[in-house]
Amino acid sequence: MGVHKKGYLVLEDGSVIEGKAFGAETVRYGEVVFTTAMVGYPESLTDPSYKGQILIATNPLMGTYGVPSKSLKEYGLPLHYESDSIKVEGFVISFLMRPNHWSSEMTLDEWLRREGVPGLYGVDTRALVKKIREEGVMRGAIVTTETDLEEILENIRKISYESTNFVELVSPKNPIVHTPKNVKFRVVVLDLGVKFGILRELLKRGIEVVRIPWNWDILEAYYSYNADGIFISNGPGNPTLLKEVAKRIRKAFNEEIPMMGICLGQQLLALADGAEIYKLKYGHRGINKPVKDLESGKAFVTTQNHGYAIVPESLNEFKVWMVNLDDNSVEGIKHESLPIIATQYHPEASPGPWDSLWVFDEFVKILEGRK
Structure with missing residues (x-):
């Protein structure tokens, strides 16, 4: 070397x-x-x-x-x-x-x-x-x-991570479409910096993906592309800088559209619900983070990369679905009445364990139920 x-x-x-x-x-x-x-x-x-x-x-x-x-x-x-x-x-x-x-x-x-x-x-x-x-x-x-x-x-000492919108640096400028061989559904992905691993898992399940820029109206895109659902991706930076995005997500709630979010996507769904976000002391980043599903009682190991989390008591229409077994922070939420689920961790792994790939199957079930 x-x-x-x-x-x-x-x-x-x-x-x-x-x-x-x-x-x-x-x-x-x-x-x-x-x-x-x-x-x-x-x-x-x-x-x-x-x-x-x-x-x-x-x-x-x-x-x-x-x-x-x-x-x-x-x-x-x-x-x-x-x-x-x-x-x-x-x-x-x-x-x-x-x-x-x-x-x-x-x-x-x-x-x-x-x-x-x-x-x-x-x-x-x-x-x-x-x-x-x-x-x-x-x-x-x-x-x-x-x-x-x-x-x-x-x-x-002059720079600020908290006040910089990094999402606009990693989101595409124009729509990008990925089409699997056998298309079963079409989903609009609000691309805030989506990982390829997430796209691969959606495509693997017969979902055609339409990636749209971070500042687009997701409801308008949903109808113009004749989609079956909406996916809100992971991404960098402070989620509270994206309050306008959260407002657009809130409008989609009124249409009862099937939705799923991962990482930043979960935080924006929570903000759309009126919840509060706080910054973790040093974040959760790794491929060995234990999470518990409160519905099944099962625990599994996950991949994580986030520095912010949801204040659970501030959730309104959502309920806590999963928690982190290290610090009890919120790792998954479900809407009480709408077909919306989200995880804070990364079920696609890439890298990491495949313990939670089934979350994508849950999203498919939601899409199937709306057909």
């Missing part, structure tokens, strides 16, 4: 963590978060929900299986990618490994460099994650080029 120059992670509290630079030589700013996922870095790095964030991996060995080929596809979408490019602002790891895998096209270092994203390795990620767990997520910058760190710190 050659000799790499020094690089730095600068945090808003003035901390400077030194490591070795890889990927692109640049400076990128973002909210510093961590994931406990042991595998799946290509999926994590391309997850649009990470837009605006610098990601720390707790698993010490990264890059072991390189970067997979995009020619491996399912339903026309790259199998090991969750979008068409890297979405994180930077990647902080402990050890950068040489890859050894039949499907690898390049190293992790080469991939980040090609996409203009900086990385930092040789970092004590255990100490760094402990700091975030104790103090909470914080703003920061990853620096892999020679520059004035004092100036970087000043810039960090």
Whole structure:
């Protein structure tokens, strides 16, 4: 891998963590978060929900299986990618490994460099994650080029993750249609930064997907495309910045349209219900998060990537369907009378366990019931 120059992670509290630079030589700013996922870095790095964030991996060995080929596809979408490019602002790891895998096209270092994203390795990620767990997520910058760190710190303290609409940076500008071989239903997806894994699961079930931009009127799109349901996707950033989107979702409630939401999608359904959202201290990001279904009493392991949650007592027309077994936060909601379901976690995994793929089957049952 050659000799790499020094690089730095600068945090808003003035901390400077030194490591070795890889990927692109640049400076990128973002909210510093961590994931406990042991595998799946290509999926994590391309997850649009990470837009605006610098990601720390707790698993010490990264890059072991390189970067997979995009020619491996399912339903026309790259199998090991969750979008068409890297979405994180930077990647902080402990050890950068040489890859050894039949499907690898390049190293992790080469991939980040090609996409203009900086990385930092040789970092004590255990100490760094402990700091975030104790103090909470914080703003920061990853620096892999020679520059004035004092100036970087000043810039960090000027940026705001909370007030930036990252959704508009990852949502498509025009509609995109994905059609499976045997179409059973058509669903309008409000694309706030949808993961390819979600699209693959919908297509697998015979659902034609019409992805629309984040600021479109979903009710108008539903009728103009003669759809059978509405899906509200995951996405990055602060959900309370999307109150106008929530108002448009509320109008769709009046039409009793089958709906499903995931992650940010659940939060927007809750906001449409008049509920409150709060920010978690350091978020839930990983592929080993336990969730309990309050209806069946069953527990399962899930993939998660979110920094906000619903205040359960503030729900009005929705009821709590699932909870997180670590902190009892809301992981699923159902409408009391309308055909609407949502999860905070990611039932499509990508990466992670397939314990909860059945949630998509529940959505199909709802669609079938409305035919």
